[in-house]
Amino acid sequence: MFRVLNKVFDTNQRDVQRIIKTVVQPVNALEEEMKSVENLAEAFMALRKRVQEGGETLDDVIVPAFALIREAGRRSIGKRHYDVQLIGGAALHQGRIAEMRTGEGKTLVATLALALNALEGKGCHLVTVNDYLARVGMEEMGLLYRTLGLTVGLANRDLQPFQKQEAYACDITYVTNSELGFDYLRDNMAQSREQLVLRADTPLHFAIVDEVDSILIDEARTPLIISGAAEKATDQYYVFAKLIRRLQRGEPAEPGKRAEPTGDYTIDEKGKQVHMTEAGISKIERLLSIPDLYSPENMDKAHMITQAVRARELYQREKDYIVNADGEVIIIDEFTGRSMPGRRYGEGLHQAIEAKEGVKIENENQTLATITYQNFFRLYAKFAGMTGTAKTEEKEFLDIYGSDVLVIPTNKPILRQDADDLVYRTRLGKYNAVVQEVQQMHVTGRPILIGTASIDTSEQLSELLKAADIPHSVLNAKYEAQEASIIAQAGRSGTVTIATNMAGRGTDIMLGGNAEYVLGEAIEQHFGLNRFEPTAEAFIKAISRQDPAAEALGMQIPGMVPDFIRQAQQLQAETVADRARVQELGGLHIVGTERHESRRIDNQLRGRAGRQGDPGSSRFYVSFEDELMRLFANDRVVGMMDKLGMDDSQPIEAKMVTGAIERAQARVEDRNFGIRKQLLEFDNVMSKQRDTIYAQRREVLLGPDEDVEESTEGMVADFTEMQLAYYAPIDQAPESWDLETLKANLTDAVPALEEYDFEALRSLAPADVHAHVLTAVADAFDARREELSPTMMNSMSRYVLLQVVDQHWKEHLHGMDVLRQGIGLRGYGQRDPFTEYKFEATNMFNDMIDNIKGEVTKFLFRMAFSQAG
Template identity: 90%
Template sequence: MFRVLNKVFDNNQRDVQRIVKTVVQPVNALEEETMKIGNLAEAFMALRQRVQEGGESLDDVIVPAFALIREAGRRSIGKRHYDVQLIGGAALHQGRIAEMRTGEGKTLVATLALALNALEGKGCHLVTVNDYLARVGMEEMGLLYRTLGLTVGLANRDLQPFEKQAAYACDITYVTNSELGFDYLRDNMAQSREQLVLRADSPLNFAIVDEVDSILIDEARTPLIISGAAEKATDLYYVYAKLVKRLQRGEPAEPGKRTEPTGDYTIDEKGKQVHVTEGGISKIERLLSIPDLYSPENMDKAHMITQAIRARELYQREKDYIVNAEGEVIIIDEFTGRSMPGRRYGEGLHQAIEAKEGVKIENENQTLATITYQNFFRLYNKFAGMTGTAKTEEKEFLDIYGSDVLVIPTNKPIIRQDAEDLVYRTRMGKYQAVVQEVAQMHATGRPILIGTASIDTSEQLSELLKAAGIPHSVLNAKYEAQEASIVAQAGRSGTVTIATNMAGRGTDIMLGGNAEYILGEAIEQNFGISRFAPEAEAFIKAISRQDPEAEQLGMKLPGMVPDFIRQAQQLQADTIADRERVRELGGLHIIGTERHESRRIDNQLRGRAGRQGDPGSSRFYVSFEDDLMRLFANDRVVAMMDRLGMDDTQPIEAKMVTGAIEKAQARVEDRNFGTRKQLLEFDNVMSKQRDEIYAQRREVLLGADEDVEETTEGMIADFTEMQLAYHAPTDQAPESWDLETLRTDMIDAMPQLETYDFEALRTMTPADAHAHLIEAVADSFDSRREELSPTMLNSLSRYVLLQVVDQHWKEHLHGMDVLRQGIGLRGYGQRDPFTEYKFEATNMFNDMIDNLKGEVTKFVFRMQFGQAS
């Protein structure tokens, strides 16, 4: 009955059928006609004219546009969009999250929505998780876009500002999520229009986010921050790193056993927090010879010692971070296993880790600009996403981003076999079982991909495989340079690959290996020609198709020799033969060495096998010493194993254990969602303030001179009214006004009022008195304009506004950081921390705006070009 109801209420299937009827079938009907078009660019630009000048919407032209894009793919890169890819393209255009299985061609799917939305002429962004995927995506699909008459660019962190401007000015721009976010923040710190890199007219129009769950969910716990050096002693971190070695870790209080915690400090591994005990506080005070660790003057010491303990106990080298050859501590993304150069832990934690490792400590930073990924991508007029795993997170996508998930059917049925988990008592017992299974499968020649959750596990397994005489490759944050090459060949027979977190790798694993990739690398190395150059691509595609014209196309490459062509043809033939052999063996086998805290990451690892109807299989190995099981799983299962006398060689394969694992993952996912939700709630408070400041700033930066003058004059008038309201309120009699202080404050800001008779205001009605002073201030501004000339006054006003706004905003962000760190303590006073935060933050922002207006007034009236008085 439930299956029948599910079919009746299956909105996903209904939406897919609607797209098939309104887009796919009409596009297919146009295919034969479209193939006869000689100049695709001319036809596509005609559609652009219909959109930009004829008033038609993108939905009006989606069918002919998709038909032209499909034909451009067939002609330029030899790839024709499948019908299911047309469905995915339509979903992306609608601003939805498209869930497409691994190997279904998401890179090609994105071209449909990007090219269609490029018709508006406002720019489109394809957002990836790393520079490699951005570059490869742009180079692979660039020929398709250019066939349609569109421009395509790449915006990476190595470009100069003028080069980035050119990249973002293209119809389609490939860029990483972090670089795009930082470019937005930097644009809102620019001091001139020339420093802007995003489009001035439509900076955030349409974006497709690749691996959308990785970027908008996994990475959403950490905001983007641009920092500047703060004045704070860093050598103290070395002192405290040594001090904490003299402290003893204890156990927390436990009802029924201990009423007080033991040791000098206790650890909360789930929340990644430490708690110093009363005994620990006394010991630290004795070691530092201070009377009170938590007195106001020692708060910095207390904070730095806490971070030193966290660095020692909760952050592990080779798992949470690595130390590179230059002695830099580089964070490892816990979800993708990638290193994240340039990213640093906040609040002194990174410095504490550097001290722990004995490397150079970089200065602590002060926040200059910050935004969460959630609030950043909500700034787009429209954005979409694509990934292999999103449906389980649909509620979060819908609640936070307003985007639902559409599951796109696979081009071919999935025939991968997923086995039940095997659960062992200890980690070493699990590893021995993994090695045993690898040895058995490797003996048959079947390719194996082993997924691990940390570099340490990767290297431990690597040592065990070496001891067993099994050749293998290791892929983790230490060896990212070889990443694409290792992944591309992970489907060859006899290949064993160990990979740290396969999420978002972006390179397809093809059974039998990827001859095109090897051939492209060889062309680049031997002939110095990019594999994406049109003549190189034509030769590679011809070899792939075993086209008789491959030899003629190859000889057009500079320096090409017949021997190389014969080797290339043999390589392709060997790959095809190996592909059939691997299929007969059962395809790629996936081994997960532990369950990740997110089920999506496990599913992404599994999804590496069984692409495009290929055979494949997967199994996860788990132990009760794994972090997930140790922290969250049910202790009763361990007790049961003890009662049964089970040892390391006997695994459990039962639904009871699988259920415990899934519950543990669900608990961690709930905790992480809570973290992201709380981060967003707090950032939403700042988001409104940020939007107001950035809008004001952009108006000053890009506005006409008269607009800047009007803004400046408005701020001066507001400042005057604030002073009047404070010193000469209208609800008081004039004789009680504090005109002496009013005079002092006004002349301090505007020396031109030195001769103004403030005492005369007492003779007027309150309304007339206010109007009289405001008019005098306006006259002073007119005199200032004549003194400097309108052009110079506008230049001065623009400069002052930007400088003053930036300085006050920076100080406000610091104040907000301090408020955010301490606001949790309000909970002990039975007050809601979030409500208190909103109240305090609003007051702080209003005070900042008032102070800002006063400082702008003072600078405009006092500053001279070349000097300040």
């Protein structure tokens, strides 16, 4: 009965069938016809004309477009889109999240939606998680796009602004998520049109986000921030790093057991928070010789002490960060295991960690521009995403981004066998069991991939494998330079690879190894030739197909020698033979050394085995000392193990236990979703303000001179109205007006009003008072324009607006940071912190706008110019 109900309510299957009927089948019907098209670029540009000039929509031309793109792939790079890839391409075009298993060819799938949407001529972005994937994707697929007459570019951090402008002006641009976000923020700090790198007319039209769950969920809690140095002493962090060594960690209060917490502070590991006890506060006040730690003048000290304790207790070296050879503290991405150079913890936490490690403390920074990935990608007219694991997070994608998940069928059935978890009492028992299993499998020659959650674990396991005399490779944040080459060969027989979280590695593990990758690296190294250059690529493809024409193609490469060609052919033959051997042994075996907080990360590790119908298997090893189990699992299970007399070498293996672990993960996912949703709610308040400022700023930067002057004239009038409303309100008796202060404020901003008779306002009809003053101010504005010349007035208006808005926005961001840090305390007064935050933020924004109008007025009338010569 349940199977029948599942079929009835399986909207995923219905959507897939609908795409097969409306897109895949019609595209297949055109396949033979497309093979006879001589000029694919000409045919594709004809579709562009139909869309841009003929009034047709992309949906009207999707079938011939996909047919041409498939044919371009076949001709240019020797890759024909599978039917399931056409389904994925259609889902991306619809603005959905496409879940595609590892090895299903997401890079090729993206070409369908990108090329189709490029017909509108407004620019499309393929967003990846790192520069390597962006470059490889652009180079590998560039030939396909150019065959269709499209331009393709790469926007990376090493480019000059004019080069980035060229990249973003292309039909399709490959770029990393962080670089794209920072380019958007930098564009909104630009002082001239020439400094803009994104398109001025349609900067954010269509994007496909690769590894979308990693970017839009895992990184959603960390906003993008452009910052400048703030004036704040940093040497105090060293003082507090030493001081907290004299504090004792305690235990929180427990209802029915302890009425009060113990020690000087307690830790909330789940929320990564620190709570000072009354005893701890008194001790700090005594040590610092201050009467009140939480008085306004000591708030900075209280904040630094809290961050020092967090750094000591909650952030571990080799897990949360590493210290490189230059003494820099580099954050490790908790989901991908990659280092994130240039990224810093906020609110003084990074400085506290630097003090703890005894390295140089970098200056604290002040926020100049910021945005979360959540709000950034919602700025696109349409965006889609693709990943191997998204269905478990569909609720979040729907709630926050309005995008549902479509699970794309695999091209070949998945043969991987996933065993139930083995649960041990202690970490040591678990690690011994992992080494034992690796020993047993390594003897057979089967390749093994061991997934760990931290550098510390990977290196601990590496030592145990060395002791067992098992050769292996280690991939973690310390060895990222060898990342692609290690992963590319992790499927060779007898290979053992230890890797921190495998999310978004971007390189498929091919059974028997990847001869194409090794050959491409060798060509680049020995002959200085890009592996994606047509001649080199054709040679590599011919070698991989064991084509007799490979020798002739190879000799077209400058400096190529017959010995190298023979070695390449031998390498490919060995790879083919090894692939057959590994398949016979059962394929790649995955060993997970602990469960991650997110089921997605576990599924990504598992997904490394069983690509494209390959055999494979996986098993996770868990202990009750693991962080997830310690914080969220049921203590009764440990008690049961004790009663049964089970020791470290005896695991529990049962679906019930695996189910309990997954339920614990689901709870953590829900909690993290709540954190991200709360972050978004707070950022939405800022987002509306940011959109207003950036929209006005863009109008100033790109708008015609007359519009800019009209804006400044309007600000001058608004400032005058505000002063009149406050000091000469028409609903009050004229004798009560404070005309002296009104005159002081207005003449300070508009010196030309010095001779204006403000006292005469009392004798005017109330309805005429404001109009009379506004006319005088307008006359002063006209006189200022004549004094400077209209051209100079326009230039000055633009300059003044940008400078004043930027300065006040920077100060507003700092004020919002301070407000956000302290708003939680309102909860103790039975007031909702979020409601209070919205109220306070709105008042602060309105005050900022009023201050901007006043300062713009003052600068316009008082700025002096010196003439050279």
